[in-house]
Amino acid sequence: MCGIVGYSGDxxxxxxxxxxLKSLEYRGYDSAGISLKTQNxxxxxxxxxxxxxxxxxxxxxxxxxxxxxxxxxTRWATHGMPNTKNAHPHTTENVALVHNGIIENYREIEAFxxxxxxxxxxxxxxxxxxxxxxxxxxxxxxxxxAFVEAVKRLKGSFAIASISETDDYIMIxxxxxxxxxxxxxxxxxxxxxxxxxxxxxxxxxFLNDGDIAIINKGDFEIFDANLNRVKRNTEKIEWSKxxxxxxxxxxxxxxxxxxxxxxxxxxxxxRIDEDGNVILDELKAETDxxxxxxxxxxxxxxxxxxxxxxxxxxxxxxxxxxxxxxIGSEFRYYDYIYSKNNLFIAISQSGETADTKxxxxxARDKGIKTVSIxxxxxxxIARISDHCIYTLAGPEISVASTKAFVxxxxxxxxxxxxxxxLKGKDTRDKAKYLLKIPSKIKEAFELxxxxxxxxxxxxxxxxNFLYLGRGLNYPIALEGALKLKEISYIHAEGYPxxxxxxxxxxxxDEKTPTVIVAHSLEPLYSKSLSNxxxxxxxxxxxxxxxxxxxxxxxxTVKMPEIDYEFLPFTFVVxxxxxxxxxxxxxxxxxxxxxxxxKSVTVE
Ligand code: M6R
Numbered sequence: 001m002c003g004i005v006g007y008s009g010d011x012x013x014x015x016x017x018x019x020x021l022k023s024l025e026y027r028g029y030d031s032a033g034i035s036l037k038t039q040n041x042x043x044x045x046x047x048x049x050x051x052x053x054x055x056x057x058x059x060x061x062x063x064x065x066x067x068x069x070x071x072x073x074t075r076w077a078t079h080g081m082p083n084t085k086n087a088h089p090h091t092t093e094n095v096a097l098v099h100n101g102i103i104e105n106y107r108e109i110e111a112f113x114x115x116x117x118x119x120x121x122x123x124x125x126x127x128x129x130x131x132x133x134x135x136x137x138x139x140x141x142x143x144x145x146a147f148v149e150a151v152k153r154l155k156g157s158f159a160i161a162s163i164s165e166t167d168d169y170i171m172i173x174x175x176x177x178x179x180x181x182x183x184x185x186x187x188x189x190x191x192x193x194x195x196x197x198x199x200x201x202x203x204x205x206f207l208n209d210g211d212i213a214i215i216n217k218g219d220f221e222i223f224d225a226n227l228n229r230v231k232r233n234t235e236k237i238e239w240s241k242x243x244x245x246x247x248x249x250x251x252x253x254x255x256x257x258x259x260x261x262x263x264x265x266x267x268x269x270x271r272i273d274e275d276g277n278v279i280l281d282e283l284k285a286e287t288d289x290x291x292x293x294x295x296x297x298x299x300x301x302x303x304x305x306x307x308x309x310x311x312x313x314x315x316x317x318x319x320x321x322x323x324x325x326x327i328g329s330e331f332r333y334y335d336y337i338y339s340k341n342n343l344f345i346a347i348s349q350s351g352e353t354a355d356t357k358x359x360x361x362x363a364r365d366k367g368i369k370t371v372s373i374x375x376x377x378x379x380x381i382a383r384i385s386d387h388c389i390y391t392l393a394g395p396e397i398s399v400a401s402t403k404a405f406v407x408x409x410x411x412x413x414x415x416x417x418x419x420x421x422l423k424g425k426d427t428r429d430k431a432k433y434l435l436k437i438p439s440k441i442k443e444a445f446e447l448x449x450x451x452x453x454x455x456x457x458x459x460x461x462x463x464n465f466l467y468l469g470r471g472l473n474y475p476i477a478l479e480g481a482l483k484l485k486e487i488s489y490i491h492a493e494g495y496p497x498x499x500x501x502x503x504x505x506x507x508x509d510e511k512t513p514t515v516i517v518a519h520s521l522e523p524l525y526s527k528s529l530s531n532x533x534x535x536x537x538x539x540x541x542x543x544x545x546x547x548x549x550x551x552x553x554x555x556t557v558k559m560p561e562i563d564y565e566f567l568p569f570t571f572v573v574x575x576x577x578x579x580x581x582x583x584x585x586x587x588x589x590x591x592x593x594x595x596x597x598k599s600v601t602v603e
Pocket of ligand 1: 301302303304305347348349350351352353356399400401402486598599600
C-alpha cells in the first residue's frame, strides 16, 4: 500500500532511490516519483505508471543526478485517481513530501489551510501534509519544527518522509504505517520495508508508532510522540539480497512457488527434535496457559485466512478445543465472545494488514493472550502480539501469496502438535511426518508443473471456473479460486463440493470448467466422484486434482502420495501453478496484478 524510500549519504541518491522503489513496487504500482535535494534546490519528477516509466522520464530529463539526498514513492491510490498530478512526492514552494497511509482528518486541515489562503493542486490527502508544513515554515519556524507541528495535527495512519529547500536533512514520521531506518557507515536509508535496503545494509531500526526522526548522512536522531529523544534498538536482518531478486525466473510468483519446500523446511527444521518433540521457544513462558486453553480464535485475511481454515481441523483434532477462524475485516466490527482461556492467533505474511492488526489490538485490549504468525520481521503485528512465531519463508514479493501460505500452515501444524502434546497427546509421529513435507512439496511441484502448464494452455480461454473440495480440500479449493481471480482476472468461485447441488450447479455448462480437489483417502472421496458424475451429465468439463486418476475427469493432475492429514501442503501447489500458467498464457502482469497491493495497510 505505497512504498517510500529515502537516502542521505555521500553517494548519488538517485540510483539508490530507484533500486529501492523497484523492490517496493509490489506495495503499489499505479504511479511513482522522486525528489532530490540538488545544488539548485529540490527537483521532482513523477509520473503515472510504473517505476520503469519513471526511469524513462528521468533519463530524458535534465535532473541533477549528483544529489546525495532524496526521497521516492511508489503509489497505490487511496485518495484521488492514479495519475501524474496525484503521484508523490507532493511539493510546495519549500517542501517535497511522500506518504504511505491515510490522513483521516485531511478535510478539516484542508479547510484550515484554505482559510489561511493555501490552495491544493491535487486530489490527495497527502498534499495537505506538505502544505501544512509549508504553512508552519511561513509562520517562521525552521523545517524540523514545522514538520513536527504538522505531524502533531495528523489523525490516521502515516509513514512520511520530507525534504526542504532550507535544510539538507530528511524528516520522517511513523504512525501505524511501516517505516524502517537502514544504518550504514556515513549513510542513512529509510524505506517502507527492509527488502528495499538489504542490498545496502542488514542493520535496521524499526520505529515505534509516534516516532519522528531527523535523518542526516549516517546520523539520525529519533524522538517519541512526546518529542523526547529516544534510542531504538538496531536489529540485524539476515535476508539475503538474492532472495529479493528473481534469480533467473520469469516472475517472483513462480520462483516463490518453487521455493515452497525450502520455506517450510526453514520454518520447521529447528522446531522439531529427532524424537518428534515440537520446540516452540516463543511460547515457553505460556506452558501452563496453553495446557488449559479452551478455545482458539484465528483471525486473518485472504490467503492467510485460508491457511487458518485449512489448519482448523488439525488444530481441533490435536488440541481438543474448538477453533474459530474469522475474517479480519468482519471480526473487527463484531462483538466476539471469548471463552475463559481463549488463545487468539493472528496470521499475516506482511504483518501490516490493517484488517488483521485491528482485531489483534482488540483482543489484546480485552486481556486475551495473543500469538501472531508473521513472515516480515518486526512488523506491526509481530510487535503488537504477546508472542510471535515467525514463518521463515524469506521475502515474498509477488502480490499473489504462495510460499507464505505453506509456511503459515507449517506453523499452525507445529502449534497443533505442540499444544496437543502439552495437553497429553502423543503427537511425535505426526511431527516427524511434518519433517517429510518439504520433500513432498518438491515432488508435487516437479510432478504437477508440466501437466498444469498443459491444462492452462487449453483452458485459459474460459471466463468462469468453479473450484470444489471437501474436508481439508475445501479451503484449498477456496485458495485455488482466489489465486486464479487475483492474477488471471477470471471469475472463479470456490465451494464445498457438497454445496454444489444447493446452487452452484446452475452455473455448470460446457463453458464453465470445474476444478475438483479430492484425496482418495478422504472420507467423502466417493461423494466427490458423484459430483464429477453430476457435472459430466451437464456437459461440464472437469479438471481433477487427485492422487487417483478417474475416467470421469477431462484432465487429471496426478498428485504424489501423501498422508491425508497433510494434503493441504501439496494439493495447493498445482492450484497455484494452474493460476500462474493461465495468467501467463493470458499475458497478464503476474507479480503486480491490477488494483491489488501486497500489503493492505488501509481499511
Ligand atoms: O500480509 P497478509 O498475509 O496479512 O495479507 C493478507 C491478504 O491481503 C493476502 O493474503 C492477499 O489475499 C494475497 N494477495 C493473496 O494472494
